Amino acid sequence: METTGQQPTAAPEPKYWHLRTVLVRAIDSEFSTGQVLPNERELAARFGVARATLRQALDQLELEGRLVRRRGIGTLIAAPRVGVPVNRQEEGWPGAGRSKAWRTVDCTTAPASAQLAGNLGVAEGATVHTVRRVRLVEGRPMATESLHVPASALPHLPGFRAESDRARSVLRQLERLEVDGESRSVELGVAEADEAGLLERPPGSPVLVMTTQYVSAGRLVALAVSTYRADTCKLTFGETGLADVAPVGVTREVRTAS
Amino acid sequence: METTGQQPTAAPEPKYWHLRTVLVRAIDSEFSTGQVLPNERELAARFGVARATLRQALDQLELEGRLVRRRGIGTLIAAPRVGVPVNRQEEGWPGAGRSKAWRTVDCTTAPASAQLAGNLGVAEGATVHTVRRVRLVEGRPMATESLHVPASALPHLPGFRAESDRARSVLRQLERLEVDGESRSVELGVAEADEAGLLERPPGSPVLVMTTQYVSAGRLVALAVSTYRADTCKLTFGETGLADVAPVGVTREVRTAS
DNA sequence: CAGTGGTCTAGACCACCCG
DNA sequence: GGGTGGTCTAGACCACTGA
Structure with missing residues (x-):
């Protein structure tokens, strides 16, 4: 050997x-x-x-x-990883309400836990809408997202509705807001049971966890936690996509060999 | 059981x-x-x-x-993951020449392989400078970077020098360029032998591989391939850092429990 | 059905760290 | 030294796929 x-x-x-x-x-x-x-x-x-x-x-x-x-x-x-754009707002959230890229799974409205309240900058127990969605690329689930929106950020939201309507309303109201900017973070995680199911992967599969804070008029209006399949996804933050780079593995080998 | x-x-x-x-x-x-x-x-x-x-x-x-x-x-x-800013140019490359955040390891100048040439948008065999650096956070190595710069992008680079001087010159020349924008991608990888050594981790350790294309005057002037320790790093792309979010694990549990 | 990857076991030896 | 995690083995059974 x-x-x-x-x-x-x-x-x-x-x-x-x-x-x-x-x-x-x-x-x-x-x-x-x-x-x-x-x-x-x-x-x-x-x-x-x-x-x-x-x-x-x-x-x-x-x-x-x-x-x-x-x-x-x-x-x-395996096929080379798919480049998934996450920088443009149209790819992330506003404007995506009508897109086929996202499929809404469910929508809940509940008082915020201490943890969530802290992250959203609202009082504990404040009402928060949570929309759960799946991002589809070429028909296959590539990511799950939990979008948390304080009710106070959506003053014009219509009253009680069926769950599917409520999700649509929340997204529509969000689109009306002017988004000043987003700040994101990316780290490694593993898929829990529910995410694993939505991603059609076994529990424990590696995922890229992206946390996005959306800011409007100086206030945090939404917090999105997305989990992207790490096996098949490459997150791209391109501003104005130049030519795509070749698979990193190859690039890194080249460098190593030099 | x-x-x-x-x-x-x-x-x-x-x-x-x-x-x-x-x-x-x-x-x-x-x-x-x-x-x-x-x-x-x-x-x-x-x-x-x-x-x-x-x-x-x-x-x-x-x-x-x-x-x-x-x-x-x-x-x-383990301690909660360290948020490592990667969005601001000062954190990434220009202006970092004098910073203590990066430590230069070596610098080579060689003809580009077909692979690298394609990624840089230059002809195969064109001269390319490659600066290898390590990013330090609180004195500990958190990332390695290979910065590839076509010699054609640095017309005013002084002639032959010692390796350490050459690295400094390349970085200094880069700072002089106006950077119009960067496009990035992030994916999961594992540390190869050399990277593993620099990161003080065993080979095969998970890393977040970030590939950045720097654009100046409509041309690609640099390609950076960085590998961040996935165990201790959380890449943050914040524009104007709001309050930090709590560790994702907790956040995600909260959502799951809701 | 036969063939595949996924899980699990009981044990062994090694490399490393410390007192 | 004795204790730790890291590697490796030989074998077993299960869950899933497809013909």
């Missing part, structure tokens, strides 16, 4: 990491999108390791978005 | 996922930042599972940034 002829005193490279490197090369040179790899038991045998060790390498590659594993089917070469 | 009294016909929840849920509750209620958990063998025994199963749950929690595991020490409750 010589790695690359390293000195005995050198730091010993874990088998699974070496395996990953070998597989990356094989994937890049001998396979193309959608193709299925040999099954895990065979691969493990071929490389002379336990199946668990091989799986550790595959886990890495899946986290990088290079592989997709489907139970009962096999391990496939 | 009753989970929560679910029907036999219900979808069986994996043990490691149930374990994770239990641990999340324990962490939030009974532990505080920096505290060490019982060791893995003891925890596994206490929950009546194999150590490997327990580790699967801990892996999840580490990915979420709730735990930190240190070899020879133990498993600690």
Whole structure:
């Protein structure tokens, strides 16, 4: 199992990491999108390791978005990640009410918990509308979003309505507001049970969690928490999209090799 | 090992996922930042599972940034993620030459590979400067960056110099350019060997890969590929930072519970 | 049905940290 | 030293897919 002829005193490279490197090369040179790899038991045998060790390498590659594993089917070469625009307001929230990009799941109106109230800058117990939506890209769910709006930010909201109407009303009222700006943050998370279901992924799948604060007239009028599938999504904040860059994996390899 | 009294016909929840849920509750209620958990063998025994199963749950929690595991020490409750500003130009590149936020590692000047040339919009083989830097937050490395600049974008760059001087010159020249805008993308990746070393993390650690295109006078003048430690970083794109939102984990729990 | 990936086990050894 | 997490093994059973 010589790695690359390293000195005995050198730091010993874990088998699974070496395996990953070998597989990356094989994937890049001998396979193309959608193709299925040999099954895990065979691969493990071929490389002379336990199946668990091989799986550790595959886990890495899946986290990088290079592989997709489907139970009962096999391990496939993943398509390059989809660039999902999140910068333009039309992509995020206002104007999206009529778009097909988002599908409303439900809408609740309830008093804010201490936690949520703090984040929204309102008093605890203040009424807050919460719209839950799913973002679709090419018909597939790519993200979930929980949009929290204090009732005080929507003075002209019509009275009681059916849930689906209420969601529409909230979104419509939001569009009427002048949005001065948004501030966002992005971090890594995992899909909880409900999100996992909406994203059609198993619980624990990695997601990019984007938190957006919408400001109007100097006040925070909405807080959106979105979870994007990390396996297939690349969040793009482009201002005026220049040419798209090639998959990062490749870019980074190039740099490393230089 | 009753989970929560679910029907036999219900979808069986994996043990490691149930374990994770239990641990999340324990962490939030009974532990505080920096505290060490019982060791893995003891925890596994206490929950009546194999150590490997327990580790699967801990892996999840580490990915979420709730735990930190240190070899020879133990498993600690992680501090909340650090918000790292990446939107303001002063945080990213121009003006950072004199700042203490970035430490230059090296600087190379070489012909562009086909891959890199395509991404930069120059001819293959064109001369490109590459500055490698590390971003420090509170003295700790939080990100690595490879900044690629076509020599054609820096017409006034002085001649040959020592490497450290060259890096400084490239950065200084870049600052002189008027930057019309940047377009960014963020996705999930893993740290390769060299990045891992700079970030003081083992290879394969999750990172947020941010790719930034800098545009000046309608032309792409620089391409930056940054890798941020996903365990401790939260990328913030705030325009004019309002109050910070609480840790997302909590926020999301609140929403789920509503 | 046979074949795939997903979960789980019990045990072993190693690399690292500290007193 | 003894204790920690990190790696690796060989095997088992389950859940899902497709023919």
